[in-house]
Amino acid sequence: EAQVTQNPRYLITVTGKKLTVTCSQNMNHEYMSWYRQDPGLGLRQIYYSMNVEVTDKGDVPEGYKVSRKEKRNFPLILESPSPNQTSLYFCASTPRGGASSYEQYFGPGTRLTVT
């Protein structure tokens, strides 16, 4: 089954404790991205990657890091989480090229709480 998986689905952590949210897709998609969703602000892109070893900032990259060492994986790293990073996070992947490049496949989401 074609899917995007994220782990963990729920995480409660404390300020400053480094964490990683994993994202994996099994569709051989070139393009992957991370979004965060907050009430009243909608979905905002954090980082994206066009292919292995190619990453770039989205609209709200501050406080986050990413890496793309393999095509299928795109982890989101919070080196020193702060309470304002409490949010619902979504990973997405997209095949490259053509109008279908906007048929993004989203993961189930990771609800992060930073206290």
Next chain:
Amino acid sequence: DAKTTQPPSMDCAEGRAANLPCNHSTISGNEYVYWYRQIHSQGPQYIIHGLKNNETNEMASLIITEDRKSSTLILPHATLRDTAVYYCIARTWGGSQGNLIFGKGTKLSVKP
């Protein structure tokens, strides 16, 4: 990218057609209209997209006006499971970012 305007909420009776409007009066000739939906805190789900012709798939139909300034997503026989927030997005495909800009969308409530 063209800005889209959608009503904040709509109700629909179960089994009836749900017609969700979207205005995109500043859309340019190479911008597609995409529809996604998000069922309570789940990941957004792609529904359909189109450029200027009407489109239909197993989930929905997309009607785009001739001047392309507005469109309507039609769910022909709404069920309770169609209750969700529906997002209309106008975007040029291709390019380097592929960032979909989700607005506030329309919260569709399907009632028995």
